[in-house]
Each structure stands twice: as C-alpha cells, then as structure tokens.
Amino acid sequence: MQQILKINQTGNTIVSDFLRGQWQGSPVNGYRNIGYNHMPKDALRNILLAEQNNLCCYCMRHIFYTSRENKNCTLEHIIPRAVNDYNTFLRYTNQSDILNENVVIQSVFTASTVMLEIPPAPHHIAYHNLVASCDGSIWDNPNQPTRYTAQFCNGHRGNEFIHPFFYDGHVNENIIYDHTGLVYYTEDDDRQTMINHLNLNYATLKKVRRVWFFISTSEFNLVQVEAANDQLSRQNILTISILDSPLQNFQDDELINTFITDLFWGILLQYRWFYGATFQ
Numbered sequence: 001m002q003q004i005l006k007i008n009q010t011g012n013t014i015v016s017d018f019l020r021g022q023w024q025g026s027p028v029n030g031y032r033n034i035g036y037n038h039m040p041k042d043a044l045r046n047i048l049l050a051e052q053n054n055l056c057c058y059c060m061r062h063i064f065y066t067s068r069e070n071k072n073c074t075l076e077h078i079i080p081r082a083v084n085d086y087n088t089f090l091r092y093t094n095q096s097d098i099l100n101e102n103v104v105i106q107s108v109f110t111a112s113t114v115m116l117e118i119p120p121a122p123h124h125i126a127y128h129n130l131v132a133s134c135d136g137s138i139w140d141n142p143n144q145p146t147r148y149t150a151q152f153c154n155g156h157r158g159n160e161f162i163h164p165f166f167y168d169g170h171v172n173e174n175i176i177y178d179h180t181g182l183v184y185y186t187e188d189d190d191r192q193t194m195i196n197h198l199n200l201n202y203a204t205l206k207k208v209r210r211v212w213f214f215i216s217t218s219e220f221n222l223v224q225v226e227a228a229n230d231q232l233s234r235q236n237i238l239t240i241s242i243l244d245s246p247l248q249n250f251q252d253d254e255l256i257n258t259f260i261t262d263l264f265w266g267i268l269l270q271y272r273w274f275y276g277a278t279f280q
C-alpha cells in the first residue's frame with residue numbers, strides 16, 4: 001500500500017468555494033444543498049487521482065476516470081456518509097490526526113446559523129475525507145467471463161469501520177504482502193478484520209500478486225512485461241518466471257493458463273505497482 005499525502009491546497013479551495021456558494025446569506029436560511037450529490041466532483045477527483053499516482057487507495061490497482069461510462073474509479077468516504085452520530089464519528093477522528101484536524105461531522109454545517117471557514121470541512125464533502133478507490137470490478141475466469149463489481153475495496157466495504165491505513169507513515173511496514181499473494185496487517189487482529197472487510201484477499205487479487213511476485217524475482221523487467229502483446233511472449237514470461245522460482249508448486253500451472261489471456265493479462269497490468277513491491 002502507498003502512503004497518501006493530502007497536501008494539495010486546491011482540494012480545500014474547491015470545497016470552500018462550493019460551501020460559500022451554498023450559503024444563503026442569513027442565519028435563518030443557513031447553508032442549502034451541501035451534500036455530496038450537489039458538489040462538483042470532477043476537479044476534486046482529478047486532484048485525488050494525481051496525489052495517489054492513479055492507484056486505488058486499497059488494492060493498488062491502476063484507476064482512471066474518462067467519463068461516467070468509462071471508468072474504474074469511485075470516490076471513497078473514509079468516514080461514510082451514513083455516519084451521523086458523534087460516537088461513531090469520533091472512532092475515526094481518534095485514529096487519525098489528518099481526519100481530526102480537517103473533518104467535522106456534516107451536521108455542524110447543515111445546522112449552522114453562521115458562515116463557517118474550513119478546515120475543518122463537513123465529512124460528506126471534505127477533501128481530507130475523500131480518497132479514490134477502484135470499483136472492485138473483476139471477471140471470474142478468462143474463458144467464461146462474467147464481470148462483477150464491488151467485489152473488493154470501496155464497494156465491498158459498505159459502511160464498515162476502516163482505519164485509514166494509507167495516512168500512516170509506516171503503512172509499507174505494517175501492510176505485508178507474502179509470496180503466496182496474501183496481504184495482511186502485522187500484529188493487529190482488528191486491522192486484519194478491516195483488510196477482510198475490504199476483501200483484499202479475494203482469490204483473483206491473490207493470484208495477481210502471486211504472479212507479480214514471480215515476475216519481480218525473475219530476469220524480466222517491467223518494459224518486457226508491458227510489451228508482451230501476444231500469448232506466446234506472455235507464456236514465455238510466466239513459464240520462466242514461475243519455473244525458475246524455488247517457491248513454485250504444482251498449483252501455479254493454472255496461473256499460466258489464466259494469465260496468458262487478454263483479459264487476465266490486462267488485469268495483471270493494472271496491478272503493475274506490485275512489480276518491485278516487497279514480498280515476504
């Protein structure tokens with residue numbers, strides 16, 4: 001997982017300008033329509049994608065947004081919009097200085113009789129409460145492909161409590177990938193439960209990481225992998241990477257048949273972040 005730094009001042013400016021525009025000019029009328037569905041999202045989404053290097057905040061998939069019809073990216077509320085009580089809200093802010101300093105519960109703004117400055121910004125639209133996640137879309141197998149969405153990350157999580165792992169400076173030491181493709185959180189059962197809420201050990205994700213483990217420890221570089229446009233060159237890369245590894249076993253034959261296909265090779269390349277990642 002990569003650390004996400006929230007240092008783009010424009011993120012707050014977008015939210016601040018929106019809130020100022022929704023202020024009705026009197027204590028009686030207050031703010032109007034300051035929910036997530038009313039705010040303009042394009043500029044903010046671009047900031048989130050750039051500061052995350054176009055990587056899903058949870059699974060490290062390459063994410064993009066070209067149009068409503070052509071995207072694999074969603075905006076994730078770290079503190080879900082459904083949270084409307086202070087005890088649940090504090091559970092998040094108590095675990096993160098970034099949230100604590102920059103985000104307040106939405107009702108502070110919706111009930112305000114005066115115009116407020118940000119930060120802190122209301123949690124439905126706060127820049128610091130929003131990150132870009134993939135849509136969890138995946139295919140079941142390369143031969144009879146059915147596309148499923150929300151199998152992991154934002155859509156799978158729903159409103160479950162998640163610690164904002166990606167805000168931690170030590171995220172790379174705490175989130176571990178092992179050579180079987182498994183991801184886990186070191187020495188903390190609660191946070192392992194959160195990894196499970198995100199379904200980051202979904203079978204295909206594990207296979208993708210297992211393949212990257214083999215390729216990372218092989219003679220092939222990323223340029224060669226990205227240039228493998230036909231099944232023969234893919235088979236060559238996969239077979240040599242896997243057979244040369246002392247950690248391969250008989251089940252890895254299936255990986256070759258799966259990932260030489262256009263569909264699954266494409267999925268593999270969406271996870272190229274794992275080339276050079278640390279595997280244990």
Ligand SMILES: [Zn+2]
Binds near residue numbers: 057060134136152153
């Ligand atoms: Zn994801």
